[in-house]
Amino acid sequence: MNTRDMNTQKTGAGATLDHRPGDRRPDGLLGPGTLLLVVGPSGAGKDTLIDIARARFAGDGRVLFARRLVTRPAGMDEAHGTLNEAEFEALRAQGRFPLFWRAHGLCYALGPEVAQAIAEGGVVVANGSRATLPEARARFARVRVVEVTAPVAVRAGRLAARGREDAADIEERLSRAPEVDVAPDLVIDNVGTPADGGERLGAFIAAELAATE
Numbered sequence: 564m565n566t567r568d569m570n571t572q573k574t575g576a577g578a579t580l581d582h583r584p585g586d587r588r589p590d591g592l593l594g595p596g597t598l599l600l601v602v603g604p605s606g607a608g609k610d611t612l613i614d615i616a617r618a619r620f621a622g623d624g625r626v627l628f629a630r631r632l633v634t635r636p637a638g639m640d641e642a643h644g645t646l647n648e649a650e651f652e653a654l655r656a657q658g659r660f661p662l663f664w665r666a667h668g669l670c671y672a673l674g675p676e677v678a679q680a681i682a683e684g685g686v687v688v689a690n691g692s693r694a695t696l697p698e699a700r701a702r703f704a705r706v707r708v709v710e711v712t713a714p715v716a717v718r719a720g721r722l723a724a725r726g727r728e729d730a731a732d733i734e735e736r737l738s739r740a741p742e743v744d745v746a747p748d749l750v751i752d753n754v755g756t757p758a759d760g761g762e763r764l765g766a767f768i769a770a771e772l773a774a775t776e
């Protein structure tokens with residue numbers, strides 16, 4: 564299976580059971596492909612920019628836009644696989660997740676298809692957690708970090724308009740600030756149009772493809 568096929572693959576909890584994480588290199592790291600993590604505070608616009616970049620690389624089998632597994636019902640504004648906490652814990656204990664984290668009272672994971680795409684030399688783009696960057700580098704051979712930012716007042720307005728969380732949850736999201744422990748490879752101050760930010764992310768992905776071919 565190439566990474567384009569995996570782009571459309573269903574990655575709900577049941578579907579992951581047939582797959583094993585990709586082969587590890589002698590150094591124990593998942594490679595040789597790139598894990599490109601898009602991180603930054605809630606409301607900065609990570610998913611928005613990822614969606615724009617996804618459209619640019621539609622049909623490009625070298626790029627997989629990871630569909631996260633989250634213990635949150637799938638909403639209208641973000642496609643992810645949904646599973647409950649017991650399912651999450653069972654899969655985690657079986658070692659099915661190449662990367663997982665907890666935040667906002669939720670559990671998040673990347674599924675085995677991510678490890679497979681990396682093993683095939685692909686570039687995997689994923690919305691990740693700032694807090695999980697050290698773990699990502701401990702597991703993956705090549706990690707690139709794109710940090711998306713926006714002023715807190717802008718983020719507050721966006722989260723309120725998005726309407727996915729209530730006021731208390733939004734407050735928690737606005738105040739959450741885990742450290743980004745390395746200098747990001749790219750910072751996108753997402754205060755222009757979504758198209759502008761999406762173009763910058765897309766250009767970074769294209770450069771990563773060129774660098775790894």
Ligand SMILES: Nc1ncnc2c1ncn2[C@@H]1O[C@H](COP(=O)(O)OP(=O)(O)OP(=O)(O)O)[C@@H](O)[C@H]1O
Pocket residue numbers: 603604605606607608609610611612721722724725736753754755756757760
């Ligand atoms: N450049 C922009 N200009 C105006 N609105 C934007 C821009 N980028 C994103 N938005 C809007 O801001 C809201 C939050 O964006 P998005 O969901 O992409 O953020 P996020 O960083 O993924 O947040 P979270 O971590 O909470 O999922 C969305 O409703 C989106 O439409």
Ligand SMILES: O=P(O)(O)OC[C@H]1O[C@H](OP(=O)(O)O)[C@H](O)[C@@H]1O
Pocket residue numbers: 602603604605609666667669671690691692693694695739740741
């Ligand atoms: O604050 P940190 O640890 O960087 O990020 C925590 C997690 O929360 C957000 O996801 P979502 O808004 O719940 O989809 C981020 O995308 C990340 O996965």
